[in-house]
Amino acid sequence: MSSDTSDGLRERKRAAARATIERAAVELALEHGYDHVTVDMICEAGMVSQRTFFNYFGSKEGVILGQTPPLPTEEAADRFVNKPGSNVLGDFVAMIAGSVVGTEPDPQLFRARRMLIQRTPELFTKELARLGEMEDHFSRMVLARFHAAGRTSIAVPDLEDEARMVIALATGVMHHTLRKWFETDDPAEPQQLLGASIDLIRRITGDGPSTGTSE
Amino acid sequence: MSSDTSDGLRERKRAAARATIERAAVELALEHGYDHVTVDMICEAGMVSQRTFFNYFGSKEGVILGQTPPLPTEEAADRFVNKPGSNVLGDFVAMIAGSVVGTEPDPQLFRARRMLIQRTPELFTKELARLGEMEDHFSRMVLARFHAAGRTSIAVPDLEDEARMVIALATGVMHHTLRKWFETDDPAEPQQLLGASIDLIRRITGDGPSTGTSE
DNA sequence: GCACGAGTTTGCAGTCACTGCATTCTTATA
DNA sequence: TATAAGAATGCAGTGACTGCAAACTCGTGC
Known part of the structure; x- marks a missing residue:
């Protein structure tokens, strides 16, 4: 059901949250330097709990590195x-x-x-x-x-x-x-x-x- | 003064402590696996405080990796x-x-x-x-x-x-x-x-x- | 011997990343 | 609309690591 870019509200929200957090994290790191940014800062800017942050990205590095590069086609x-x-x-x-x-x-x-x-x-x-x-x-x-x-x-x-x-x-x-x-x-x-x-x-x-x- | 391998009790003690801790750490890691060994465990086995451990090695990895390899002569x-x-x-x-x-x-x-x-x-x-x-x-x-x-x-x-x-x-x-x-x-x-x-x-x-x- | 100062060890309190678990929403579906 | 599957969150706890100040130990000059 529904179009191709978004099946389900759930998915869409997840993607949005993910994007928000990533952007927040990268911006903060760019401004203050990676190791002067705490996960808590990112969470606040990304409007999620710390626990959710770790559910999404697993680690502080994870949010900056982004998803692991895909294998060649x-x-x-x-x-x-x-x-x-x-x-x-x-x-x-x-x-x-x-x-x-x-x-x-x-x-x-x-x-x-x-x-x-x-x-x-x-x-x-x-x-x-x-x-x-x-x-x-x-x-x-x-x-x-x-x-x-x-x-x-x-x-x-x-x-x-x-x-x-x-x-x-x-x-x-x-x-x-x-x-x-x-x-x-x-x-x-x-x-x-x-x-x-x-x-x-x-x-x-x-x-x-x-x-x-x-x- | 004294011989060449040891100038001063201080030095010797330091070296001994260092060696003891390194051995303890390596042995523990070999037995339980690196990430199942805590710094506290190493400290106890090495008979030093945690603070001293970090004074010596700076990090948990440091004690296993040993001193950084010397540059070529x-x-x-x-x-x-x-x-x-x-x-x-x-x-x-x-x-x-x-x-x-x-x-x-x-x-x-x-x-x-x-x-x-x-x-x-x-x-x-x-x-x-x-x-x-x-x-x-x-x-x-x-x-x-x-x-x-x-x-x-x-x-x-x-x-x-x-x-x-x-x-x-x-x-x-x-x-x-x-x-x-x-x-x-x-x-x-x-x-x-x-x-x-x-x-x-x-x-x-x-x-x-x-x-x-x-x- | 002994006192004093530099060098060390230690305890302690605190920060930060990260995890497990139980609880509280939200969304999807029957 | 009830209910279950899926998240999000709070919370308590662990473990690495740091700064600071107090306690201690070795080396020195007397």
């Missing part, structure tokens, strides 16, 4: 596995970037979050940790790509290690790219940053900028 | 900068490994710490964060190496980015290598693991396993 994953480019790392990072960008509907809020995360070491750490949690999943994807390319764990005994290493490296790259991204003040195209990052990787890890195909 | 740093091997990443990771290993005088305790860190995501995260804090310092080292090799920021405008990217990648590698290291149950030579890691990097990032020299 099946389609993107499939492309990564079956249509490999010249460079695992590049492809992987590009895929992740694609799934991270555009998560938050409100660009204003999105930027505010990024800003806070960048300037608050504690938050930056947590954000990285969150990415880290998906490591297992990702390394399985890389492994799938390897298999699709005909490489087997029998021919290459440490293929699993190699997959995990790809993820480890990619994490590093994302670390770097995220930092760069947060640094720029205008919403420059992430694509460009990514391109630069991948260039750097090539330069650092061997084949000259022109050599091209590897893996 | 000047000598090691100099070698890294002025006697470059074939691979920045490899050299860097090797240098770090050298400065991390052998920090803790008591191998028993050392292993226990590693074990705890590995099995406690929270601690693992913090450990990585601690490494991350030294990023600035390290990227300056890499930059120095670049300069020593005759590369200037004028000829290569994003040389600083490149240095930071090296660190980012290295962080990833260390992440991977640490994990592998913690996994093995016998105190296998880190050198070997490192070698394997560096092999993987080569394989992933371009030039085939045999090509050799790069950078």
Whole structure:
């Protein structure tokens, strides 16, 4: 029953409350600094009880970090596995970037979050940790790509290690790219940053900028 | 006055207390799991007040993680900068490994710490964060190496980015290598693991396993 | 020996994040 | 409209951590 954007008053209210609290929290943190804001302050500004706050977000960080970035779409994953480019790392990072960008509907809020995360070491750490949690999943994807390319764990005994290493490296790259991204003040195209990052990787890890195909 | 290992009763007492508390903490955490151990429990076992505990270690994690790993010796740093091997990443990771290993005088305790860190995501995260804090310092080292090799920021405008990217990648590698290291149950030579890691990097990032020299 | 001062340990009160549980609304539905 | 499913809230409690002031201990000069 009812339209698509809202089924039920309940849902709508929940969403509204959530949004109100998030905005309040981000605004407060932007003004006073994350660790000078107490959960109680957020609750007052968001007009909910502390208990409700924790029901919604689970932790103080949770409200700033926002919901955990969604996994790449099946389609993107499939492309990564079956249509490999010249460079695992590049492809992987590009895929992740694609799934991270555009998560938050409100660009204003999105930027505010990024800003806070960048300037608050504690938050930056947590954000990285969150990415880290998906490591297992990702390394399985890389492994799938390897298999699709005909490489087997029998021919290459440490293929699993190699997959995990790809993820480890990619994490590093994302670390770097995220930092760069947060640094720029205008919403420059992430694509460009990514391109630069991948260039750097090539330069650092061997084949000259022109050599091209590897893996 | 007195011998070299101990100047003053005060110092000695401090060291003893510190050791007692650390051992107690690690033992308790090993037995009950890090987050089921309270600071009060540690204090009781370590025979100090809670206040003293925090004076010593600053936080609950602090007592498990141990003192922050020392920076590489000047000598090691100099070698890294002025006697470059074939691979920045490899050299860097090797240098770090050298400065991390052998920090803790008591191998028993050392292993226990590693074990705890590995099995406690929270601690693992913090450990990585601690490494991350030294990023600035390290990227300056890499930059120095670049300069020593005759590369200037004028000829290569994003040389600083490149240095930071090296660190980012290295962080990833260390992440991977640490994990592998913690996994093995016998105190296998880190050198070997490192070698394997560096092999993987080569394989992933371009030039085939045999090509050799790069950078 | 001893007194005095710097350096330490401790108790205590308080803040803040976070949790479990019982109670009180609200919304959906029969 | 009664009633159940679903939230929101209050409250009491735990556990990490901090500031402050009082008590204590070691090192020194006498």
